[in-house]
Amino acid sequence: MSDRPYHHGDLRRAILAAALDVIATDGPTGLSLRDLARRAGVSHAAPAHHFRDRTGLLTAIAAEGHGLLAAALAEAADLRDAGVRYVRFAREHPAHFQVMFSPELLRAADLELTTARALSAAALTDAIATTAPAEDGTDARLARIAVWSLAHGFATLLLGHNLDGLLGDEDPEEVLRALPMVLFPSV
Amino acid sequence: MSDRPYHHGDLRRAILAAALDVIATDGPTGLSLRDLARRAGVSHAAPAHHFRDRTGLLTAIAAEGHGLLAAALAEAADLRDAGVRYVRFAREHPAHFQVMFSPELLRAADLELTTARALSAAALTDAIATTAPAEDGTDARLARIAVWSLAHGFATLLLGHNLDGLLGDEDPEEVLRALPMVLFPSV
DNA sequence: GGGCAATCTTGTCAGTGTCAAGTTGTGGCC
DNA sequence: GGCCACAACTTGACACTGACAAGATTGCCC
Numbered sequence: 399m400s401d402r403p404y405h406h407g408d409l410r411r412a413i414l415a416a417a418l419d420v421i422a423t424d425g426p427t428g429l430s431l432r433d434l435a436r437r438a439g440v441s442h443a444a445p446a447h448h449f450r451d452r453t454g455l456l457t458a459i460a461a462e463g464h465g466l467l468a469a470a471l472a473e474a475a476d477l478r479d480a481g482v483r484y485v486r487f488a489r490e491h492p493a494h495f496q497v498m499f500s501p502e503l504l505r506a507a508d509l510e511l512t513t514a515r516a517l518s519a520a521a522l523t524d525a526i527a528t529t530a531p532a533e534d535g536t537d538a539r540l541a542r543i544a545v546w547s548l549a550h551g552f553a554t555l556l557l558g559h560n561l562d563g564l565l566g567d568e569d570p571e572e573v574l575r576a577l578p579m580v581l582f583p584s585v
Numbered sequence: 586m587s588d589r590p591y592h593h594g595d596l597r598r599a600i601l602a603a604a605l606d607v608i609a610t611d612g613p614t615g616l617s618l619r620d621l622a623r624r625a626g627v628s629h630a631a632p633a634h635h636f637r638d639r640t641g642l643l644t645a646i647a648a649e650g651h652g653l654l655a656a657a658l659a660e661a662a663d664l665r666d667a668g669v670r671y672v673r674f675a676r677e678h679p680a681h682f683q684v685m686f687s688p689e690l691l692r693a694a695d696l697e698l699t700t701a702r703a704l705s706a707a708a709l710t711d712a713i714a715t716t717a718p719a720e721d722g723t724d725a726r727l728a729r730i731a732v733w734s735l736a737h738g739f740a741t742l743l744l745g746h747n748l749d750g751l752l753g754d755e756d757p758e759e760v761l762r763a764l765p766m767v768l769f770p771s772v
Numbered sequence: 773g774g775g776c777a778a779t780c781t782t783g784t785c786a787g788t789g790t791c792a793a794g795t796t797g798t799g800g801c802c
Numbered sequence: 803g804g805c806c807a808c809a810a811c812t813t814g815a816c817a818c819t820g821a822c823a824a825g826a827t828t829g830c831c832c
Contacts, residue, residue, distance in 0.1 A: 409811085
């Protein structure tokens with residue numbers, strides 16, 4: 399309508415960026431395709447061509463997120479480092495993280511999503527396998543559940559500002575590092 | 586409009602029940618005030634009188650959830666039991682749990698919500714204080730973060746069906762009980 | 773029994789997601 | 803170089819939603 403060119407250039411990327419921005423502050427609920435279109439300076443139906451659906455857009459974000467997470471976990475030195483990297487990912491990509499674990503917003507059967515998810519899952523499994531072989535009879539499967547649960551819970555509570563009062567001005571990563579030791583003797 | 590009486594009787598409770606039903610399967614996104622009104626057999630604007638807003642309805646659910654959680658945690662025998670009860674609460678009240686930790690859907694300043702939240706927080710703190718006094722220099726604050734993170738992460742992943750493949754047919758509560766021991770030696 | 777407040781209805785408005793059909797630009801193929 | 807198929811985008815429409823305003827009904831309390 400204005401003096402903008404008919405073709406945006408990289409509308410897909412622009413929409414994704416705007417969506418991440420909105421989700422990071424207002425959550426997936428605050429997302430409006432028409433609003434994203436306005437921000438990108440295109441008509442209200444333009445996003446549909448790239449993502450088909452609202453669900454399609456969120457699914458694309460989740461898939462991208464799993465790719466980023468897999469890359470982050472691939473460089474983990476040991477198991478504890480994997481946990482730290484997991485939380486760091488959640489803090490650096492809060493929108494991705496939130497969407498990745500909201501299954502009711504995603505197209506579960508999407509191929510791009512399922513392969514990306516398999517990738518990040520494998521990265522976590524690898525991090526565990528390389529660090530702690532089951533010398534003491536510890537099940538690798540249980541180890542994965544334990545590390546994943548601890549890191550995921552910490553990250554989720556952190557993003558939801560549920561730990562603000564508890565952490566004070568401490569570095570969350572340092573606190574996370576200390577948690578396993580705290581956990582064991584007391585239980 | 587039909588032969589139903591003008592006054593519903595307990596519309597507030599009916600709307601809440603229907604909302605919990607919808608959220609448990611479709612998440613908070615799938616919630617529609619008009620749909621809830623239809624289910625209860627009232628006009629589309631009736632719910633507003635009890636909850637003011639969509640946000641008001643979700644805030645009421647979150648407050649109720651914190652009350653239920655506080656009651657469940659109050660009976661915890663020890664710290665590990667508190668974790669188990671936390672996860673059990675999440676499984677028995679998935680809609681409450683989901684809404685309670687979606688701050689962007691809630692009216693943060695709501696009095697009923699903040700007092701209920703303080704109640705559940707106190708219950709968790711109590712469970713920790715009674716069980717594990719800081720004999721070995723362990724910070725109670727860290728213990729709370731640790732137990733909360735582990736239980737919260739486990740519950741969240743469980744509800745999101747992220748552990749289905751890992752758990753098999755095992756009892757989630759038993760697996761959770763084993764996690765702290767798994768966690769310590771390997772990290 | 774009369775009024776009054778709580779409860780519920782009807783009507784309306786702007787905003788949204790999605791679909792269908794048309795327009796405009798681009799790259800490739802001869 | 804010209805043409806054509808296809809991708810990218812627009813316009814228009816429809817049903818649905820949350821929210822608001824104003825009116826109707828009901829039960830309760832003095």
